[in-house]
Amino acid sequence: MSAKSSIRWFSEIIGVAYRYYDLRMNVIPLFRDRKEATKIWNEVVNWWSDSSIKIRFVETEDSNWFIMGSDSMRPDTNMSFFKILPKSKHYERFKKGHGGEAYLRLGTYTKKYKNDVKDDAICDCSHMKEDHDDSEDNDECLYEDCDCKKFESFQLNLYPRKKKKIVTDIKFFQESDVKEDPLTWNCLYVHKYKSQEK
Numbered sequence: 001m002s003a004k005s006s007i008r009w010f011s012e013i014i015g016v017a018y019r020y021y022d023l024r025m026n027v028i029p030l031f032r033d034r035k036e037a038t039k040i041w042n043e044v045v046n047w048w049s050d051s052s053i054k055i056r057f058v059e060t061e062d063s064n065w066f067i068m069g070s071d072s073m074r075p076d077t078n079m080s081f082f083k084i085l086p087k088s089k090h091y092e093r094f095k096k097g098h099g100g101e102a103y104l105r106l107g108t109y110t111k112k113y114k115n116d117v118k119d120d121a122i123c124d125c126s127h128m129k130e131d132h133d134d135s136e137d138n139d140e141c142l143y144e145d146c147d148c149k150k151f152e153s154f155q156l157n158l159y160p161r162k163k164k165k166i167v168t169d170i171k172f173f174q175e176s177d178v179k180e181d182p183l184t185w186n187c188l189y190v191h192k193y194k195s196q197e198k
């Protein structure tokens with residue numbers, strides 16, 4: 001077997017969040033729950049040295065692939081990660097603003113609704129709860145130019161809370177370029193092209 005087939009891929013990431021207000025931008029793969037995020041950190045990411053971590057993005061016609069992997073001091077439990085994501089403005093903002101490096105953290109997210117939060121909580125539409133209709137059956141945002149109909153707030157939790165890695169090997173590819181990069185090529189080969197060959 002070639003080295004290609006020796007990569008173990010973890011595909012159960014549920015999304016990728018970005019955070020912008022630290023010294024570096026944050027890339028935060030999201031997992032089902034705290035237990036899973038903590039386990040992945042302890043068994044996999046913790047054993048990566050910063051300089052060997054690779055984060056790749058591949059832009060296809062209708063989606064973005066997120067791909068992440070690294071050499072590990074514990075090869076027996078090592079894994080690489082990928083997730084096919086819808087195009088998003090957060091991704092575009094990260095691509096423009098990361099400046100060649102990012103913090104890698106792991107996390108989970110929860111949705112909070114109107115009755116779960118205080119008046120100054122921020123809705124996904126960027127307006128506060130108190131700017132939304134406060135009647136029982138209507139959450140509509142009262143800003144004239146906002147078409148938000150329901151208060152929803154995305155709450156990010158980081159696990160393990162204070163752990164992070166610094167990633168400096170971040171690359172963006174178009175699908176036609178993926179053969180240039182072994183990790184990226186392996187991912188698309190295994191999860192896209194191989195099944196099309198049959």
Ligand SMILES: [Zn+2]
Nearest residue numbers: 123125141148
């Ligand atoms: Zn809103």
Ligand SMILES: [Zn+2]
Nearest residue numbers: 125127141146
């Ligand atoms: Zn709004």
